[in-house]
Amino acid sequence: MTSLPPAVAAVRLAVREALRAAPPGPVLVACSGGADSLALAAAAAFTGPRSGRAVGLVTVDHGLQPGSAARAAAVAAWGATVGLAPAEAVAVRVAGRPGGPEAAAREARYEALVAAAHRHGAAAVLLGHTRDDQAETVLLALARGAGPRGLAGMPARRDLDGVALLRPLLAVGRADTRAACAAEGLSPWEDPHNHDPGYARARVRASALPALVAALGPAVVDNLARTARMLAEDAATLDRLAAAALAASRDGDGLSVPALRDLDAAVRTRVLHAWCRELGAAGAALSHRHVAALDALVTDWHGQGTASLPGGLGVARRGDALRPAL
Ligand SMILES: Nc1ncnc2c1ncn2[C@@H]1O[C@H](COP(=O)(O)OP(=O)(O)OP(=O)(O)O)[C@@H](O)[C@H]1O
Known part of the structure; x- marks a missing residue:
């Protein structure tokens, strides 16, 4: 018997833990077809039935690149082949929303994910952000002089219109999601935006974080993510104190x-x-x-x-x- 590749085991373990803590009921995986969410979806397809969970997949077609509809359809079709149900592609309209194109696409995407959860009676949506994404978020927050709330990075759970948005992979490295995809024979899609130097995050990913790792060692990524976790706890405590103080200060x-x-x-x-x-x-x-x-x-x-x-x-x-x- 061949043993389970460590990256596949790491992603499955993280998903199992997230499913254990998730609100009861079906869950949906938000899958772009990129390595992170593809590894997440594959792990959820494996882990869901063993955790007594119905797991489906939603992929959002932002309609911003040629061929995006066909790619979304292919991601949904793949989801069905690994037993994710429902497995659907949802087209959204990004144009005409306020803010830059990235913010508009994000807003449209989250609206579509939450609507899909409501439609299918899912209490939670799993997102594929990794430890590397978290480290990039913390660096970007540091660079703009953010306070503890910003330095706390992305939360492992956020509730939006009654749906829990969960990020099971915040402690899993991007190298692991890529290795998991390779081990499972999955071919992730590379989003060209991830390499577009017009985006600050892409520049952090391509240059700033690798420079820090080269200068200070590979533990930097994990350490930045740990800082986020610690500050998330501090920020939550301060927010609770502030809520009570606001109530007591009203006049x-x-x-x-x-x-x-x-x-x-x-x-x-x-x-x-x-x-x-x-x-x-x-x-x-x-x-x-x-x-x-x-x-x-x-x-x-x-x-x-x-x-x-x-x-x-x-x-x-x-x-x-x-x-x-x-
Ligand atoms: N088009 C999409 N359809 C469904 N979910 C999406 C889509 N784009 C992003 N997501 C969800 O949001 C997460 C973060 O996406 P983002 O594009 O910020 O990061 P990423 O590192 O490129 O992720 P990935 O490698 O999974 O595409 C994804 O892992 C996925 O769960």
């Missing part, structure tokens, strides 16, 4: 300045951030500078005017409270 439609002043800066800035989101400021546009201007209304008050927020919103100090300035 009508505003926030009480004396209550805010008593908070530690790390909690206060999170309270202000969460309140800005509540007022309608879009998360992507809300920066450190916006929150710092609100914070100054509390900690460095000298009669300054309204602090402006994205989307034409504003906050002003009125006596001992911060109020939305309409």
Whole structure:
């Protein structure tokens, strides 16, 4: 009997653990046909039935490259041959959405994945992000000066419209997903965007991370991913403290300045951030500078005017409270 290649075993083990922790019911694998999600889908096809789970596959055709529909159909057809059911290709329309093409494609993709989960009664969707993707995310976050939430990288679980988005492979290296595909005779599709130097992530993947590994050793990738895990726990704790402090600071439609002043800066800035989101400021546009201007209304008050927020919103100090300035 030939023994199981270690990469295949590593991917299967990670998937088995994720399925054990997943909400009950069928799950879907989001498969682009790339090495990561192909190895993930193959492992789920093997592990699902042994874990008492129905597992299906969804592949999204963004319609952005010639031949994408045929490729999506081929991925779905492969899924059916390995016993994934349903195994479907879903076409989405990316044009006409706000933001850059990458963000628009991502938004359309997640909408389609969640809709597929609702359609098939699946409580969870598995995504193929690996430890290398996580390390790249942390490096990109460091480079833009992100706080702990950004440095926490991608969460192993995020709930979107009642569907758990799970990332079972965050502790598995990309070399393993490639080796697993090779060992199982699978031919992954190479997304040209992954090598397009127009994308910051592609440049990190091609140059920045390899340079760090060359200078500091291969443990760098694992270490960056570990930093993300540790910060995810810290950020979750701070978010919980901030939620309680926000509730305790409320004063009508505003926030009480004396209550805010008593908070530690790390909690206060999170309270202000969460309140800005509540007022309608879009998360992507809300920066450190916006929150710092609100914070100054509390900690460095000298009669300054309204602090402006994205989307034409504003906050002003009125006596001992911060109020939305309409
Ligand atoms: N077109 C798609 N259809 C279905 N799922 C997708 C699609 N594109 C990405 N995904 C899901 O999102 C994950 C991350 O995709 P992304 O393109 O960011 O990374 P990647 O490293 O290129 O992954 P992969 O090698 O699996 O394509 C994929 O592993 C997959 O689970």
